Amino acid sequence: MKRVVVVGGGYGGLRCIEGLEKVEELEIVLVDRNPYHYLQTEAYSYIAGKSDIYDIAIDLASWCEGFGRVKFMQMDVEKIDFDAQTVYANEQSLEYDYLVVGVGARTNFFSFIEGLREHSHGVKFLSKAYNFRKDFEAVLYEKLNAQSGTTSESINIAIGGAGLSGVEVAAEMAHTLREYGKTIGTRAKDVNIYLIDASDTILPGSSTYIIENTMKRLKKLGVNVLTSSFISRVDADKILFKDEKELPYHFMVFTGGIKAAPLTNTIECEKNRIGQLIVDEKLNINNFANAFAIGDCIEVKDKKGRILPPTAQIAERSAEYVAQSIVAKEKNIEQSSFDASVMGVFVALGGSYAVGEMFGFIKVSGYKAYLLKKAITYAYYLGLKLRINTGFKNRKKIL
Numbered sequence: 131m132k133r134v135v136v137v138g139g140g141y142g143g144l145r146c147i148e149g150l151e152k153v154e155e156l157e158i159v160l161v162d163r164n165p166y167h168y169l170q171t172e173a174y175s176y177i178a179g180k181s182d183i184y185d186i187a188i189d190l191a192s193w194c195e196g197f198g199r200v201k202f203m204q205m206d207v208e209k210i211d212f213d214a215q216t217v218y219a220n221e222q223s224l225e226y227d228y229l230v231v232g233v234g235a236r237t238n239f240f241s242f243i244e245g246l247r248e249h250s251h252g253v254k255f256l257s258k259a260y261n262f263r264k265d266f267e268a269v270l271y272e273k274l275n276a277q278s279g280t281t282s283e284s285i286n287i288a289i290g291g292a293g294l295s296g297v298e299v300a301a302e303m304a305h306t307l308r309e310y311g312k313t314i315g316t317r318a319k320d321v322n323i324y325l326i327d328a329s330d331t332i333l334p335g336s337s338t339y340i341i342e343n344t345m346k347r348l349k350k351l352g353v354n355v356l357t358s359s360f361i362s363r364v365d366a367d368k369i370l371f372k373d374e375k376e377l378p379y380h381f382m383v384f385t386g387g388i389k390a391a392p393l394t395n396t397i398e399c400e401k402n403r404i405g406q407l408i409v410d411e412k413l414n415i416n417n418f419a420n421a422f423a424i425g426d427c428i429e430v431k432d433k434k435g436r437i438l439p440p441t442a443q444i445a446e447r448s449a450e451y452v453a454q455s456i457v458a459k460e461k462n463i464e465q466s467s468f469d470a471s472v473m474g475v476f477v478a479l480g481g482s483y484a485v486g487e488m489f490g491f492i493k494v495s496g497y498k499a500y501l502l503k504k505a506i507t508y509a510y511y512l513g514l515k516l517r518i519n520t521g522f523k524n525r526k527k528i529l
């Protein structure tokens with residue numbers, strides 16, 4: 131029986147396994163350095179206290195168990211030998227017939243911004259989102275305890291990077307503060323959210339419809355949007371800009387860039403400036419016909435040759451394509467090239483509000499867009515939950 135090893139239990143890795151598991155001739159092994167799958171697309175709601183840890187993390191062993199025939203191994207892969215068809219982790223190794231690398235990306239704390247890494251949080255890892263949530267809750271707690279009748283110190287929360295994740299985090303926090311305003315009173319008004327970007331717009335690369343509607347909503351929520359603002363240094367208590375302005379802050383999250391996961395550094399292959407692997411049109415690494423890469427760790431271009439921003443949508447589409455390719459190879463069928471067209475984008479903008487665009491001509495904002503976004507997320511989450519429930523039952527039978 132041929133073995134497929136999928137490295138990385140993210141959006142791409144899981145979708146790839148879903149596409150492969152029906153092929154009984156294949157043995158499937160999922161490998162991840164964490165025991166859980168982190169739903170980072172939902173991080174904004176977790177940080178702002180709108181959802182809990184069990185809404186954004188699921189146990190990978192139970193999920194795999196749900197298929198009855200997919201094995202999970204917790205391994206932090208350090209090296210891949212493509213000739214020997216083996217992946218290596220600390221004193222462990224695993225041979226493969228087919229390999230899928232979906233190790234994702236991490237926050238790129240630009241080294242040219244002094245103090246950035248030291249003083250800001252990322253949201254690409256569950257541990258970071260967890261710390262950020264604690265800080266945010268601490269601010270609210272502090273405000274709740276401020277003595278009545280006194281003017282409490284105003285608190286600034288800074289979000290560096292106004293891409294999709296930065297915008298979603300800023301909007302959800304601002305919305306939470308507005309909600310808290312009703313319960314802890316006017317003291318919550320002293321918490322200010324700053325969304326900062328070096329670019330002259332929020333959501334660079336998005337359509338005018340998405341940008342304008344998002345701006346309107348952010349303004350309504352009271353988010354201070356600072357575009358064309360280049361951060362040059364981050365101190366423990368203030369952010370310094372290139373134009374010498376300063377912003378005192380309480381805590382900061384940075385969502386301004388990503389770089390491919392460190393495993394890609396160990397792979398001898400052409401890469402772009404953020405370490406993403408340059409794979410061929412069939413998503414093969416270095417022309418190895420049995421080794422593929424998917425998701426955030428690869429550079430993906432559309433038909434016009436434009437680099438696409440890394441999204442869960444692309445991770446899942448590339449994973450579906452690779453699963454089909456592996457099945458096609460087993461049947462000796464030639465597979466066409468990967469088509470990376472983006473179907474649409476939805477931006478969650480706090481509470482029951484979103485902005486979205488599908489197929490370039492369906493444009494929605496407000497509650498309708500929120501319902502559509504929720505439906506997509508819910509369908510994803512429900513799929514995971516159902517699989518986990520089966521896995522849980524399977525495990526109970528064994529124990």
Ligand SMILES: Cc1cc2nc3c(=O)[nH]c(=O)nc-3n(C[C@H](O)[C@H](O)[C@H](O)COP(=O)(O)OP(=O)(O)OC[C@H]3O[C@@H](n4cnc5c(N)ncnc54)[C@H](O)[C@@H]3O)c2cc1C
Pocket residue numbers: 137138139140141142143161162163164166167168170171172173174205206207208232233234235253254294295296298299391392393424425426427440441442443444445476477
């Ligand atoms: C706040 C936020 C909001 C977002 N909103 C959206 C959205 O609305 N829509 C959208 O499409 N996208 C959104 N994204 C982007 C989306 O989350 C990513 O594009 C997606 O997670 C990429 O999936 P992936 O499978 O490539 O990588 P990931 O989901 O990052 O998974 C990678 C996996 O690989 C594992 N791994 C890494 N290195 C190793 C190793 N050496 N050995 C073993 N395992 C390893 C990791 O533990 C992880 O489980 C958002 C991101 C954030 C942070």
